[in-house]
Amino acid sequence: MAYRKVTADHSMPLHSRDLENEDLPATALELEWDMEKELEEPHFDQFQLDNTVHHHLGNSTQSTDLDMEPIQVSVSPQGRFERLQEDPDYVSHYTRQAPKSNHTNWFKVAKYFCVGSCLFIFGLLIGYYVRNTCRSDILPSNETTPGHPFISSDLYQNIIQEIRAKNIETRFRDFKQLSAKEEETSLARSLAERWTELGLTDVHLVNYTVLLSLPGSTPNTITDKDRGQCFLPNGQPCDTDTKPYHIDQLYSYAAYSAKGVLEAEVIDVQYGTLDDLIQAHAATNVANKIALLKLGHVPLLYKLSLLAEAGFGGVLPYVDPCDQPNDKHFLEKAFGITLNPGGDPSTPGYPGIDGIYHENQPNLTTLLVQPISASLAKQLLIAPGTGADVKCIPLAMPVTSAKRTITLHIESDIEYRTIHNVIGYLKGITNPDRYVLVGSHHDSWYDKNGGEWISGAAINTELIGSLVTQVRNGWQPDRTTVFCSWGGSAFGNIGSYEWAEEMREVLESNAVAYVSLYNPVRGNGSLHAIASPSLQQLAAEAINKRLSLNCTRRGKCSRPDVSSVQTQGDVDFFANQLGIPTMEFAYRETKTGEKQSFLSEALFPVDSSETLDPSFNVHETVAKLTAEALLLMVNEPVLPFSALDVVLDVQNKLRVDKFTSDQLLAFAGRLRESAQLFQSDEMRPANDPKERDTMHVRMLNDVLQDLEKNFIIPQAPLGFYRNILYALDERTPQFSVLKEAQDRGKPNHLNKTVNMVLNCINSAQKHIQTGLDLFENVPKRKN
16 A cells, blocks of 8 residues: 655645754845844843744754743644644744854844844734735634644634525425426436536536346235135225226335245245244244234344245234334335345346346345335234324234135246436545545435435435535645446445446445435434444434534434434445444434334335425424535544444443453454553554654544454345444344344354354454554654
8 A cells, every 4th residue: 555745735735844954045144144143142042032933953062051931833723633734823933042153242232133123024014914815715714623723713613504494495496396297317417417517517417237126017916815805005995997007006016025925825024033033933834824014123134035045935014003103194005115136136246237247136025025005004914993182002913813815916027127326526635545435315215206216315415515615715635536427226225336446446445434414314303323333422423513403403402313223224334334434314203212224125205305494494404514515524534433432332342241251352342442442552643743644544534444444254144244344223232233132042053143243343353453554664854
């Protein structure tokens, strides 16, 4: 890995100069030399030059009988990370005593003192005038954002103030009109044009040919053989005379499910956990039966793998009304789901570019899967109704209930299509090869329904407009910002997977972080942030700065809700496959005291975000939070990542697990020792402008941005992240893969999982220790 010395100015390249080697005017040198001679008069022992610009003179000599004060360079008042070149008010001061001499007279001293004083005052006037008239439009403000000294407060405020709810609303309505009349290809082109019009000059349209599983021409059906009734997925009776079918009925299906007809008994498996399946298996023979399955608790793909392993032939997923924030809102609605773990199923592991061989993958499971509404699930379970004033009772099949036999009929179409990604670059000036990615998407599960993506696209575009405006005013970020809009997200994050697979080598080396805008306004309830452990502190700080807005909306203040949990959307590949630190801010609708996980796997026909946030104040809050975090990641010389937080998270996960071995704890202890040494010996000196070296800062950042990559395991259960730093949900504090292995109760599987976790911890410790060794062996250089 190569390191180079870089300049730190945002607006123009500034190179540090050795003040000892500057060419000074001959007259000034002669005057200084004469004054040195004249000031050697014994009566001027304590004479000092005040309020002048001083330089460290390495060749000056000192008399042994003098009480010399040490020469000290003052630290910039703008904070520990401040680049010296950025502060126009920064001058280094020192005082020195004049050497004694017996060879001067009072007349010469007075003459040169007067001349020197006049020149000094005249120089101050000229310098003040030149500084205020010639450099005020170039240099950043001498006030900085508290806690983050490298972001000028003026720049910070300008960027944040440019983000307005009214602007986001305008962009929202623009995109909503586009989604109603344009296909995905035209939509991507229109989005690229909008970005270019805003001034983002380096915008690319990248396309891939991928395999999509689309709904058939007629809805799938569920027929109750005992009653002789046919139902659509939403619970309404089948009506062959109702044509054309509503789009919600057509798109209530499972993409990449097996196709066919299955007549079998319905088995209630609740949430499909291992305990649920053990009970179902003990009660009856489940071979080739149809499982009635609740979403939640663990990933759907993991549940389906267990059901297939148990021998089931079909699955009817649904959402229990007691798990929904608004019980009645979705009771009569079916939904769509995708069984694609990510990317183009026909080109697993490599991008679907021209010339690539495509495998034949019509389905990704042997199960016939059909999502249904809660109302239909209640009929199949013969569950009692619940009054409006009665506490919600979770759906379950009564113990004395008679067997129910149904016929499940599933059809879908497999088709190759071209999807498009929009990629735009805002180049950095100091580290242009370091990328901070910001991603939204521009497709929807329900054709011509923009409710799923427009909010993220509007916020992403507003960020572009705000940042580009400041670039036009002379500002340039240190690192490159990559703005992304993905296609094919609803079918399994296909666009982001394909692009990241194509760019994998570059991203593994150069990607700093990924900020997600996948679905930022899911409700108008509570603000929640999902961040990898190294970015949790940054997310919490950003929320705290905006806490006054939240207090206004909610009527009270609370601690920031930040966690490292698995989430839906295009962040998947970057966090799960590449180990890149990630962050996401979103408002969601959460029932008081409830934090049910993985319900977002159900793709309901949703109301527009405009209905959830008619004033667009929620949109504005998310946009400003994202902008604040983004500014720090693209501008801070030392990345605002916390290695120690990653290590503490690892230790906490192990300590709450009663089955954790002493060996795992010992490895985690060594990791913490290395992280603490790294924090004190390398992070703290990097905060000091007197000790900071550009090459060492670059090396330090490489250690920080690559730390989480050490926690990628070779293989994880289906639906689980390979990045073990992410928990399944807030209620699972230990390592999710360890808990799953313990629940399975298979010794070989558990031992293999323990070895993978131990190897991750050991790899992270070696990663930090190697960085420490490298810093120790590389000599410091002057800036």
